[in-house]
Amino acid sequence: MVPVVILATVALLLLLQPDFGSVVVISGTVLAMVFLAGARLPHTFLLVAAAASGLALMALMSPYRLQRLLTFLDPWGDQFASGYQLTQSLIAFGRGEWFGVGLGNSVQKLFYLPEAHTDFIFAILAEEWGMLGGVVLVGLFVVLTYSLLRLVKEALVQEKFFVALLAFGMAVLLAGQAFVNMGVASGLLPTKGLTLPFVSSGGSSLIVCCALLGLAMRIRAELKEPAENGSGGLELLRQLPIFHSTKFSVKGSNGETV
Numbered sequence: 001m002v003p004v005v006i007l008a009t010v011a012l013l014l015l016l017q018p019d020f021g022s023v024v025v026i027s028g029t030v031l032a033m034v035f036l037a038g039a040r041l042p043h044t045f046l047l048v049a050a051a052a053s054g055l056a057l058m059a060l061m062s063p064y065r066l067q068r069l070l071t072f073l074d075p076w077g078d079q080f081a082s083g084y085q086l087t088q089s090l091i092a093f094g095r096g097e098w099f100g101v102g103l104g105n106s107v108q109k110l111f112y113l114p115e116a117h118t119d120f121i122f123a124i125l126a127e128e129w130g131m132l133g134g135v136v137l138v139g140l141f142v143v144l145t146y147s148l149l150r151l152v153k154e155a156l157v158q159e160k161f162f163v164a165l166l167a168f169g170m171a172v173l174l175a176g177q178a179f180v181n182m183g184v185a186s187g188l189l190p191t192k193g194l195t196l197p198f199v200s201s202g203g204s205s206l207i208v209c210c211a212l213l214g215l216a217m218r219i220r221a222e223l224k225e226p227a228e229n230g231s232g233g234l235e236l237l238r239q240l241p242i243f244h245s246t247k248f249s250v251k252g253s254n255g256e257t258v
Contacts, residue, residue: 004034004047020058020065021192025180027051029172036152036168037161072190088113089120089185092127100130117201119193122185137199138182145175148216154223167219170212 007030011023031051035044059065067082075083075090092108095101106127109116116124126134148171155164174197181196183189195205 006030015058019193020055021180021194024055024192025173025176025194027055028176029169032172033165033169037165068190068192072187075187085114085120086187086191089123090187092120092123093186096127096130096133098130099132100126100128103128115193118195119181119200120185121196121200122182125199126185134182141175141178141197145171148174151216151219151223155219158223160223163219163222167216170216174209174212 007027010026014020014023014026031044031047034047039047059069071078071082071086075086077083079087088108092106092113095107101107106116106124108127109124113120113123122134122137125137129136148167151167152164152171155161155167177194178197180189180192181194181200184192184194195202197209198206
């Protein structure tokens with residue numbers, strides 16, 4: 001129950017900004033972590049259904065969000081107004097073809113495509129590096145996600161469930177945000193302002209992503225060389241009151257509950 005309360009509080013603060021896209025990504029991450037922590041399948045389905053219904057209702061009740069959905073279905077129907085950003089992004093993809101126009105030779109970044117350095121950086125990359133460059137970038141995110149999931153597996157084998165949840169949350173968060181950003185730029189998803197991890201221009205986004213990688217490296221180090229008597233940095237993090245108040249139903253063979 002505690003994770004749901006924390007999620008609801010964070011989601012409310014984000015919606016007041018408003019930042020609908022971040023709410024979707026964070027909600028998906030928390031629900032995935034709750035499922036891995038041992039939540040019953042019916043309860044998980046109920047949480048997912050409630051979250052999806054709430055987000056869909058908010059999207060339909062907001063005029064500008066509803067307009068984004070309609071534009072997503074037919075961006076060329078209003079290409080000089082509501083569909084301008086998406087159509088310019090698709091033009092960037094088309095100009096790039098297979099191998100791109102060359103690094104630094106993008107035309108769309110010259111104020112034709114709004115937010116070309118943040119939300120739509122993937123379109124500029126595809127224009128300059130082509131489909132080949134886009135596939136390589138997607139592959140790098142797949143490798144990163146796979147590496148984090150391997151840490152999850154190793155942590156579960158060693159019955160370090162807190163570490164497993166932490167690594168799993170990082171994997172879902174980074175992969176989910178990258179998927180949304182690239183999906184928006186390519187027209188796969190409705191337009192939403194989310195940065196592409198490690199690529200988009202954004203100070204706070206880059207700092208958080210680097211911090212997550214730092215945590216992942218610490219997790220890997222502690223899994224390879226377990227700290228004596230549980231005195232590792234992650235074990236100290238686990239002693240924070242917020243984690244003491246949250247109990248998951250996952251238990252190891254030694255009866256440990258996290």
